[in-house]
Amino acid sequence: MAKYAIGDLQGCFKPFMQLLDIVDFNPSQDHLYLVGDVLARGPDSQACLEFLCQNQGAISITLGNHDLHFLACALLGKPPNPKDKLDNVFASSKLDKYIALLQAQPLALFLPQLKTFVSHAGIHPDWDIKSALNYAQFAQQCYQSSDAVHYFANMYGAGVVKDVENLNDQDKFKAIVNVFTRMRFLDNNGQLELKHKGPAEISNNLMPWFTHARFQQDDNRYIFGHWAALEGKTNLNNVIALDTGCVWGGPMTLMNLTSGERFSSK
Template sequence: MANYFVGDIQGCFEELELVLAKVDFNPSTDVLWAVGDLIARGEGSLPTLRYFKQLDGSAKVVLGNHDLHLMAVAAKIKRVNPKDQLDALLDAADLGSLIGWLRLQPLVQELPEQNIIMTHAGVPPQWDIQTLRAQAQLVSKALTSQDYIPALIAKMYTNKTHVWDENASELQRQIYCINALTRMRFLRPDGGLDFDCKLSPDDCQDPSLTPWFNANGLIKETHTLIFGHWAAVMGKVENPNIYALDTGCCWGNHLTLWHMESDQKITQNKLKKS
């Protein structure tokens, strides 16, 4: 049995197939962990979702911001981003089934034997493991409720909820959890989330901002953290217990697969379209 962790696929399904072929991935014995953003900018969002759905117990997925946005687009709350290639997915006869499957996916996955935690964007440094689990569960509970669209999806689009407050309302804590676990990059001096700078830490011109993985944190002292989301980082994090797996395949770079047991990364370059 092998555990493979893959970075943001973003609809790059052909590249996913190729990188899995390089390691002879076998869903009967192996597990494929995905850091979220299964869909969006690539041409293969529909086959990507279908593939992970049929993998069933052989896949461990967390939701990314693009996956959550798909729910809003499908519900006609938001318009499709012109840069996303979602027509085939949105026109698919099984769209409802695929959305239903996505709603069952959590914001956090754990491999307890190895003290591994996987989220899409990272973990707020001020949270301990109990807080992470509890707040992520609140979001999962809301996503599986019948009124998830008006109760959460329609209300999650705000940058105002950027500072953690354990005494905030349940909805505000859900929104902060989504913002932190699926959108976080830099932190402001007060520990709040910054949503403006998407550059790499080396290129950011604001000295007051700190990459979340460089801030003093509770969970990163005891766990290995796996995340994606931040393509500009290109996998370069100095902490040996933090793995950044988004290497911008949809932007013309490559898809990264991490084999946990051997601590090796396998990559597949973005295919050039003729």
């Protein structure tokens, strides 16, 4: 049984299938971990969703910001952004199935045998793995609850990520979602700076989250997507960026979690 992780699909079905063919992925034996943003902006989000629905026993998804935005639009009855190219998904008779698939997924996973933490945007340096998983579980309970519509309606905005335990449930949910699905840069106080999306340059008192000293001495491995401008480079062996910007013209990247070997679409 092989275990793989793959970067942001964003509706790019053909390179997704190409990578699965390269590694001879067998859904009856292998398992695929998707780091989120499985839909939006690319040409065929519905094909991606359909494949994931048909192979649910062989896949795990850590939700990304585009996945949560899709759920928010669907549950709040809001039209999708035309740039997301999701009209056919929202018009599909299988929309409820796609919603159910994504709403059942977590924000973060830990694979103890591989000492590997997986999420869409990363992990806050102040959060150990146990705390991060607890926060992810709290947020998951929120977006799966009978009050999910309320949480989705108030999900947006910067918010605060320090002292998460002292926040009310809505602000706590927002903070957790921001860390796991939107985080790139942190300021000197460990707060998220959500405007900058470029390369991982340390400037203007901002630092990429993974350059924190904590990760220099951490023997766990952290796998994330979200940050296409990194082009798959973090300069750390234990922090792996898998979003290589397929939807923007770059390759899609898949990694064998046991061997560490990476594969790129053509």
